[in-house]
Structure formats: C-alpha cells, structure tokens
Amino acid sequence: MSILVLGGTADGRHLSQQLYHQGINVIYSVAGLVRIPDLDCEVISGGFSQRGGLVHFIQQRHITAIIDVTHPYAQTMSNTAVDAAKACHIPCWRFHRLPWEPQTTDQWQECQTFAEAIPLLQTKHSVFLSAGQLSQEQINQLLLNIRKTQQQRQWLRTAVKPNVKLPKTMQWIKAIGPFSYDNELQLLKQYRVDIIVSKNSGGEATIAKLQAARALSIPVIMLQRPELKHADKTFHSLTECEKQLIATFKPQ
Template sequence: MKILVLGGTADGRHLAERLSQLGVEVLYSIAGLVRVPTLPCEVLVGGFSQFGGLATFLKQRQIDLVIDATHPYAATMSNTAVAAGQETGIPVWRFLRPAWQPQAADDWRNYQNDDDLLEQLKDFKRPLLSAGQMTREQLLAITQSEGFEQGVWRTAVLPKFDVPETITWLKAIGPFDLDSERDLLKRYQIDVIVSKNSGGDSTSAKLDAARELGIRVLLHQRPQVNKAVRTFSEYSQLIEAVQAFSASASSTQEPQQQ
C-alpha cells in the first residue's frame, strides 16, 4: 500500500515517520518554505503543479490513500486534496488538530478577516503578530491603525519585502516554552496577541503567558474546508485506522495474485 501524506506540520512529519516505521510506503509532501525534513521516506517539495496537478500525481504514482495533515489554515490544499480524491476515487483522510479552547481567565476574541482585525486592534498599542505570513500592505494597515505605536511580527520565513520601521521582525520556529514567551511579551511590552487558532502544544505557550499577564488574544477563525472521507483528531486513532485500511487492502489483493 502506498500513502501520500500532505504535511508541512509537526503532525505530518511524525505521521510519515511512524507509518514508515510500520512498513508502509509513504510519500511526504511539503511546500518547502521553511525547511525540508529528513525522513525515512520519499519527500516531495514544491507542490503538485510540477506533476500536472494532484489528481494526475495520484494516478501516476498509484496512491492508495491520501492523508491531509497540513496546517488547519491550509484551506486551498485541503480543498484541492478532497477534489482530487473525488476525481480519482482515492480516499482522502484528514488529521485536524482540535482548536484551542479558552480557560476561565483568558481574554480571547475571534476575528474573521483583515478589516475585522483592524477594528479590534484600534484600542491597542503594541501587538505581537504571530499569525504567520503577512503582506507588506497588511502590516502597513496595522501600523496606521488608531493607537498603534510599535509591533512585533514573528514568523518562520524571512520576509521578501522591507518590513515597516515600526514593526520588529523576529524569526522563530516552535515549539516555544512558557518562560521565553513570557519574557518576549514583557520585553516588547506587548498588550495584544494576534494568532491563528492552530491547536496543539507547539505554539500554545503564548496563550499561557497571555493569561498570566492579562493580555488579550485575537484569534483568526479557522477556515471552512470541504469534508474529507474521514477526519481524525487523535493521532493513535489515525494510526489504527491506517493499519486496518492496509490490512483490508492486502486481503482484497491476495486473490488477484494467486
């Protein structure tokens, strides 16, 4: 059996590694914007347009199962995977981290789009922008919002443009710990955090630090994506399902080989 894992996340990387250890043939795909992992399987970098599209790739490489383990906000890739699965008849499963849930002492607000974010930022002076990649235009709009003084923008990828002077860019790749996040918020006198609701433990320490310091958190609502054949939020359940799928596929192929 051959599985394509759509990754670019720690979840996807761990999944590809574990399935390879179990003897499953795995192809692991990433955009390659940050770093290319070393894995005991084939790693594909740069998307599927180089192969004529995902559906064509699935047929050419005789993929039996696709597991979408991309970031919860990678809606385009997730929808492309579902469409390719429907076109080829190849099942597409999704691993989706549960969204973060607020605790009693949290001060969280959701925002839907850039305009909504700007409206909610007008009462703050020093935001930590930790929602991933942004354009120069988006950053400029934030710097021009009412009350803005100085901001910090933290990403894993070097910007391809000149960052506005009132924005301090920090390169950092998780996981982050509570002490370092607390120190960051204090050092730059952050009074609001902008983040995606990514889920998981890798970047959740900033939420704990915000709770301690009484800082508001603005969370970008997760995008709606097309439904996969099956969706898992527990890693162990996904592994068990893959093993069952593999066993079922092997049993149906045996008579054809006799």
C-alpha cells in the same frame, strides 16, 4: 501503491514515520519553505504545480489514498486534496489537532479574518503578530487604521522571512516552535505587548504564548479556522488516525 501524506506539521512527520515502519509505502509532501524533514520514507517538496498538478501526480505515482495532515489554516491545499481525491476516485482522510479553548481568565476575542481584527488594534501600543505571514495589503490596512497620534509598534513572528516590505514600526522576529512558557513570558514582557493576534492552531508547540498572555492579562485576538471541504474521514486523535490507517492500508 502508495499513500500520499500532505504534511508540514510535526503530526504529519510522526504519522509518516509510523506508517512507513508498518510496511506502508508513504510519500511525504511538504512545501519546504522552512526546512525539509529527514524521514525514512520518500519526501517531496515544492508543491505539485511543478509535477503537473496533484491529479497528475496521483495518477503517475499510483496513489491509493491522501492523508491531509497540513496546518488547519492551509485551506487551499486541504480543499485541493479533497477535489483531487474525488477526481481520482480515492479516499482523502484528514487529521487536524483540536482547536484551543479559552480558559476562565483568558481575554479572547474571536475574529473570522485578519481584516476583521485590524480595528481592534487601533489603540494598542505594542502588537504581537503571531498568525503567520501577512500580505502587503494586510500590513497597509493595519497601518491605515492606527490613529495618527498613536505610537504603535508591531512584532511579526514567523519561521520564514516575510517577502513584503515591512514598515519602520514593524520588526520581524524569526522563530520556529515549539516555544517554552518562560521564553514566551520574557518576550511579551520585553516588548511590553498589550495585545496578541493568533491563529487557533491547537496542539502544544505554540500554546505557551497563550499561557503567558493569561499570566500577564494580555488580550488575544483569535483568528478562527477556515471552513474546509469535507474529507472522507476526519480525525482529531493522532493515535486513532494511525490505528485506522494501519488497519486499512497495511499490506497483508
């Protein structure tokens, strides 16, 4: 019997290590686009299509529970996990960090999608894009909405090199969190950023950009989290999630 942890986050790595050292057989799954973690438990990468699909993998490896500790915006994987668990009659639990909340002096504007955010960037001069990878269609739409008289630069920060053609006005910044407040402050000043586009990831690893934006009075467009299918249990405290997992799945 094994627990399948769907990871790709620091929380997922931490949880897998803790469960493994409690005697629970853990398989940690990660996309592997950035790096494959060095964990004591079994680690698989590259997704489940190459393994016959998630349902087949669950049946083949005798998985007794799925623990979804993916990024809050990994909508496809989270929903697939719920469906596969239901099909195999096993529980699917989820841990997601609580979203950030705006402070009194923050200048946030929430948008459901990147497409909804694009018109708000039309008159800006220096746009810091820190909401993950963008599709070619999203980039094209962004450029179409810039006023012809506007000299705008965009700074796209991601951990993995974009697999799309970037326009001359857009520069890729390769970086992997966590990020410090001083470095974020310096970056925003260096590029004279006048607006930030961000996902509401929660946690401490990337919150410094919001703290720096607050200090510099830079507005932030915050993309809201997607709606996910309901897991059997959802946790926002990693300690509580770990405690209940050990109580439920630790071998007697």
